[in-house]
Amino acid sequence: MTTHPAHPTARSIRTTPEGLLWEPSERWVRGRKGDVTVVDSRHPVLVWEPRLPVPQYAFPREDVRTDLLRPAKSPPAGSHTGSRTFYDLDADGEVRANAAWTFPADDLAGHIAFEWFLRTDTGLDHWYEEDEEIFIHPRDPHKRVDALASSRHVRVEIEGRLVADSHAPVLLFETGLPTRYYLPREDVRLDLFDATDHHTGCPYKGTAAYWSWGGGGDVPPNILWSYPEPLPAVKAVRGRVAFFNEVVDITLDGERLERPDTPFSRMLRVGSRS
Template identity: 45%
Template sequence: MWTERGGRVRLEPTQRRIRVVLSGTTVGDTRRAQLLYLPPPHNAYAFPREDLRWDLIHESGGTDSEPGLGKIKLWSVEAGGKTAENAAWTVPQPPADLDALAGLAMFRWNLMDAWYEEDDEVFVHPRDPGHRVDVLNSSRHVKVLVDGDLVAETRRPRLLFETSLPVRYYIPKLDVRMDLLEPTDTATRCPYKGVASYWSVRAGGTVHKDLAWSYRAPIPECPKLDNLICFYNELVDLEVDGELLERPRTPWSVDQKH
């Protein structure tokens, strides 16, 4: 989305009520938030200073830099006996075209305990209003092969089209060789889909860790994904209507993993 939106740091107002919580205490609660677009990986919500609990926010003495903004000042947050070091940040001298930042404060998402848009909890990062996730029923003939072994085959997939990502093919469990899949403890969160659980795949004499995933309880906006299985296009051989698809290059490609 960074490239599609012009690749520049900017502020856009949102009409959503935004709350941020630490140790059960609401540190920020605003109906006047702005979405601060930053270079990847994630954007940030900017809170008017008047809508924050400054009795819980203290100077940490730390500084850092943020691309497009320059030097930032770091603050620690203390609530309920818990301290989140350097969790909040401000921009003492914002660029001229972002002078509104002088009256705003941001938080490092993963250092706080919970975030809410209205009354829905949101995970990982703010939802981008320009980011689309569409799930469509399909009759395409989809095969998933791992090391030459047929792991799944269906003519009733659901296709997920998500901004800036490869098409994902979600497959009913009845069309997957579940005897080849082993559940793992891995779980990831997506602000647009929910919490994903993972499976490793036994194929070709090898166990391929966390090769497939499923949303057992997707967020209400994505009910069509409920309990379907999806495999990484980047790591399996995927045939659609008899055509072997080229493996896309993404952060999940083998040579991109760390």
């Protein structure tokens, strides 16, 4: 049996001197720009950079349409860990600057990484793992997302005002984040909130719609959200609503929970000043 040099049979996470973590993946991954397939790989590598909480793919050079890549005219400084070379992508009648790059690590020599499509129009338009389209960023094989129905008692207050009271939550446990409490709409005072045009995407859950608090006070916007059409793995949260624990007061089974400090905390603080 022939083993691909970047795809050993014993799977494990490796560390490079530059601080990168990487692991070979067994998924068939493709990336398209318009109608052009730019990447088609059965030997991708997942790479974690120290400053990024999510992984990204790097691909053997032979699995990439390198004829569509040009040395970047204006390579960014310090945007990726020790990145060695940046490329502009010229495909489907459009040039996208700094769409791809190489890492300096010897372990990843001969591999090319790509920006993902939601990063300021720099990446490809569509990505697929096997025959399923994936969004936002690659899914982390070391992360779990579980949505479990519960009968725990959840109360939510904002500025001292009770806005939700439920004995029928769905608890969503996601590695590295606080538990989120998805509540039936009839248990939430939605009349106190205003729907916004804000939307976010998650590769584990789908696309979320948001509401902002309408009761005044020092409350950031878009603190309440729902997944109207969640991905199958978390279908139990469909149509339910959840609050950012970081900025509301949640009482669980009579115990007031501390507000967690998460990567969303700064974003919410900045949003409150905008």
